[in-house]
Amino acid sequence: MKKKVFVFLPDGIGLRNFAFTQFKEKGEQKGFDIVYWNNTVFSLQEELNYQEVKIENNKLHPLTSVFTRARKRIELNLFDRKYKETVYNTYNFPQSYQGFNSGFKSILVDLLVFFGSNERGLQWVRDQIKKFERKNSKYEYCKLQLEQHQPDFVFCTNQRSSQAIAPLLAAQDLGIPTATFIFSWDNLPKATTLVETDFYFVWSAHMKNEILHYCPYAKAQNVFVTGTPQFESHFDKSLIKKRTLFFEENNLDANKKYICYSGDDIVTSPLDQYYLEDLAQSVIELNQQGYNLGILYRKCTVDFTSRYDAVLEKYKDVIAVVNPIWRPVGSNWNEIMPTKDDFAMQANVCEHSEFVANIASSMVFDFVAHDKSCLFFDYEQPQLQKGIRDIGQNYKYIHFRSMPSKEAALWCTDKSELTTIIKNILDGNLSSVSEGKKWFETILGKEPTQASAAIWAAIHEIVG
Template identity: 55%
Template sequence: MKNNKIFILLPDGIGLRNFAYSDFYKIGKKEDFDIIFWNNTPFDLTELGFKEIKIKNSKSHPLTEIYKNARKQIELNLNIRRTKDTVYDTYRFPFSYATTTKAVKSLLTRLVSFTHSSKYGLNRIRKKIKQEERKTLYYHQCLETLQKEQPGMVFCTNQRPMTAIAPLLAAQDIGIPTATFIFSWDNLPKATMVVETDYYFVWSDLMKKELLFYYPYVQEEQVFVSGTPQFEAHFNQNKLSSKEEFFKQNNLDTNKKYICFSGDDITTSPDDPAYLEDAAKAVIELNSKGYNLGIIFRRCPVDFSNRYDTILEKYSSTIVSIDPIWKPLSSVWNTILPTKEDDSLLSNLGEHCEMVLNLGSSMVFDFICHKKVCAYFHYNQKIQLDKNWDLFKCYQYVHFRSMPNNNSVFWINSPDAIIAIIEKGMAKNSSVIEDAKNWFEIINQHPPQEASRRIWQGIKTIISKE
């Protein structure tokens, strides 16, 4: 008899949107799975009616962070050697020496990555991570939980957190199959794989090829192409309000049409407020020609800075700010958690805005779900906050190479071009919409609304094999 008890490991809050707020849980219950969230977030999932086991004292070994960071550096070094492509250097974060502790960690990371920068060295680091984690109290507490609960499988919602290593390792050590979901479309080229599991769930055939390329120890039969649940909400009519209701809820002018400006975090776009101002000036110019437009500003969910305040105040008659509905449970970015309500908000923005302006984010796919186009900013500001930052580096990243051609978005090559781009976007340009759909099909398995079902089908296959 198959063991249908499935542990959904939430090492951090990133997986909430995909696996707690989507239909993933409901579909799994219909398939007769006993679903328990193994919860390392501060969020109380019992409030949603879910069964959970809270993880306490999720403390990794002190050396694991050094080895994990060194592993990333080594993988990027090896990727450059294999491909002769220096784009992988752009995925490195600068080492910090701000405090004694940070300086020691940075020096040790550099030393370990320098002395182990080979396939053999990488394998040694992978083994060292497992050895150190097995020594921790955290690992032994996970082992105890698993021995008591005896789940048929542990499914991890995100391959990146260090706190996911011990629970998955404990499961593997007692013969429980494990799987992880690759969280984002750009993660694999960036060397963000921290965990090693028996199976992997990816967004697309393209991501499967990337996984097999960047991690040669993974075999093809270990990989399931499922798509991601993060886009499912866009196809759920119950999450959509009428235009009248949405406008009333958010104090919008029913006589206006709105352009969405989707903000980035300060690392990705330090000059984001200047791009918002450029968009506002273009909208004011369009309105002087007889249009009646406004901008809805949606900030990056983990950006609680005041860097936009001056622009929002200066253009208050043009820009309406509708903040993401996320809960900051502390000031640390990965404890700022999404809420179920934000899925509905994002879906309604896609449904009721004319288009979205952005700097290189996956919002292009959120909006194409509603047959709306995206325009990417494609110029640097004349006065830059960070002189070392270059917008064009963003579009050189490997995940942008998946774009089938340059017409999947509108490119805003200068502030003066914004007016014409908005006019084209509002005209519902069919060729750009079709090209954006094609890009979406490349990066995410279709139909997108079936991702959760495909994941459960994969889980069924795994536990029937085991």
């Protein structure tokens, strides 16, 4: 008899990895009955004809958001204290005290953090979150769904959603084994693991060490190294279009060589548009020296600001916009849904660009999969002032310590050097590909094309 697996989507983050890849197909080949337990506004039944059970109840206990915010801050305090660091608390975002409700919640968070920043306090906060969510109407709602459909396994597609807590508790209380996937390379040192499952699926041995480091309640024998489906498309040659076709479809100049600039969100890089402008100025300078260059700008999917507009208009002769093929199906950042077509788009952007430039983005891994370098900007803009975040903070984060060497990326630490650096990359005198591949292997493991199969193999090992 086929084992039934609920692929649980607490929000839209998991769609890209687990609905728009070969993940479902690989599972069916292994003999699993796959049902998407869908907490998103995206309908997999209507859009993809996938079996789904919709979760219509999105209630949280009124105190859950307060306690989950406090949990993250407490964990980061403990990390700083335990590892004699100050960097962990830089992962925190400032709280809002404007308005009665917002201010009251932030004060409660502050009190919990003040009195609870110790091991006993953290354990109490974790226990309270579970108590709150077991009293929440969503818990009973999901328990009834599980009793009706009787899955053999629940696989949660990301670990950071508070919407996942009640459904996973309901499954565990019914004796159904649960697992969660750690969805991003920087998530574990950021204390974003809100759900506690029976098993954990991670990208690499490096990430397994991290989860045992930061989540002591996770047992080594229950952590599976699988890779991530996120990068499989880069190795799928059927997705790569001929250069002439890709350029024609996206109104690009076939006579130009393009440098990709991948935009960042406003939190990571609040002055991002000015780095794009610096790149445009260097491209113009090099074109005056006989090069024929353009910039291919790919925006950040969750950036809804107009901050780039003036730069894009001013330099429209050298900057071409090739937007991600995502679409909003709600009003929140995690309701901006990917499409299957964007896998091909991103792979072709990497394949047909000379290299990528950005601020601290994981696009370094996408491009090195295509044997292309990544240039990180690491200098301040003159527009930097008090209250604006300096991008240099990004490179001090714990996840950047995974670099095998500084040469795993290229660095521009002074605007005056940018044109020369670009020239050396284009002329073949400067590359980060060799060391970048080592970094790629550290983060993604040795078999990046086998992630979907490895996840199903692990699920088979668990449920038989």
